[in-house]
Amino acid sequence: MSVVEKAIRKLQEQRQQSGEPSTGVEVPQIHPAHEEYSAQPRDGVTHLPGIVLERDVLRAAGLLPPEEDADLLSRQYRKIKHPLVGQAIGRGVPRSPKGYLIMIASAMSGEGKTFTSLNLALSLARDKDLRVLLVDADVAKPQLSHVLGLGESPGLLDALRGPQLDVESLIRATDVPTLSFLPAGVGSEEATELLSSARMEQIAELLGRPDGRRIVVFDSPPLLQTTESPALTHVAGQIVVVVRAESTPQPVLLDALKTLEGHPSVSLVLNQSTQSVTSGYYYYGYGYGYGSERPNRDSA
Ligand SMILES: Nc1ncnc2c1ncn2[C@@H]1O[C@H](COP(=O)(O)OP(=O)(O)O)[C@@H](O)[C@H]1O
Ligand SMILES: [Mg+2]
Structure with a gap:
């Protein structure tokens, strides 16, 4: 099982235990559509889309x-x-x-x-x-x-x-x-x-x-x-x-x-x-x- 899969499983288990409904979208999301994260040139360089640091996923992976x-x-x-x-x-x-x-x-x-x-x-x-x-x-x-x-x-x-x-x-x-x-x-x-x-x-x-x-x-x-x-x-x-x-x-x-x-x-x-x-x-x-x-x- 990959680290991400482990993290997602742990997160889902935690959510189930706390009675919180599972959204099923625990994979870290990349948000190319959001204006702030779009691939607009910065400093004359076109960048790949930005990312949201999904705190829950990072925490479940043991990194926060x-x-x-x-x-x-x-x-x-x-x-x-x-x-x-x-x-x-x-x-x-x-x-x-x-x-x-x-x-x-x-x-x-x-x-x-x-x-x-x-x-x-x-x-x-x-x-x-x-x-x-x-x-x-x-x-x-x-x-x-x-x-x-x-x-x-x-x-x-x-x-x-x-x-x-x-x-x-x-x-x-x-x-x-x-x-x-x-x-x-x-x-x-x-x-x-x-x-x-x-x-x-x-x-x-x-x-x-x-x-x-x-x-x-x-x-x-x-x-x-x-x-x-x-x-x-x-x-x-x-x-x-x-x-x-x-x-x-x-x-x-x-x-x-x-x-x-x-x-x-x-x-x-x-x-x-x-x-x-x-x-x-x-x-x-x-x-x-x-x-x-x-x-x-x-x-x-
Ligand atoms: N300060 C800390 N407090 C709690 N857990 C930690 C801490 N540092 C590392 N860990 C845990 O120890 C494990 C190994 O840490 P990691 O950063 O992946 O090590 P490395 O990158 O050196 O292989 C991870 O599961 C992480 O969650
Ligand atoms: Mg490491």
Whole structure:
């Protein structure tokens, strides 16, 4: 069963349990007809239609927190994003070279990269001075693209393959005016070569360029389980390594960090922790428990 199907089933079950009638239209909708989302040229570029981020579907897919945890999580993301924004646009600290290109990485799969990418992007997009582009660069497992109904749509891989293609035209506006999305694109056996190509560097630079206010967040494949991820680390100006609390074995994390040696900006996010931690690199304690052990709101 695909992620989308699982999400839809979970949503339908929840609706049945709550006595809410099932509408039967739980697949994320693309709204090309809506004026705001039509393929009108923006900045001289004709774009593909925009999308609505269906919160229910994203929640059922486990990519957004349950509504009752949203406030807590948004406070935690505010703390996480603050230093990242600083380095990206030079707010309060010197701007880092390519700091606006933020890669969300982890040693293994299942540590929360996709969850972190989406929630961080949404948190960044609340800052009205910023423009945020979320890129599904997990070409090996493009979960975001699938959940958003864009699994078969052209995206990053297509732009990498076709130098004549304007990557800007493949970016989808969303119902969050400051947030846009670039899907992974259509699968390819030579993904690693494409991601490590000079064209990738060129595209990354183009993605960040439009007005100097755009922050690009890359959801990415695991550092230790794929060959695509190391290719991406070269284009990112900031790398956030997601570490799943009480799950990622220390030697595994150290191996992952070894692959990033020499990178000027690596920070760690401790995900799904019930405690706040501060040490070493930048460590941000965050996460929420579904059980009773919730982090202290002020310390998270
Ligand atoms: N902070 C979090 N709170 C609650 N659930 C989370 C959190 N981070 C990740 N998850 C859950 O953990 C699972 C794996 O997360 P995901 O983002 O898909 O990992 P990855 O992209 O690294 O493979 C998903 O089911 C997601 O719902
Ligand atoms: Mg993922």
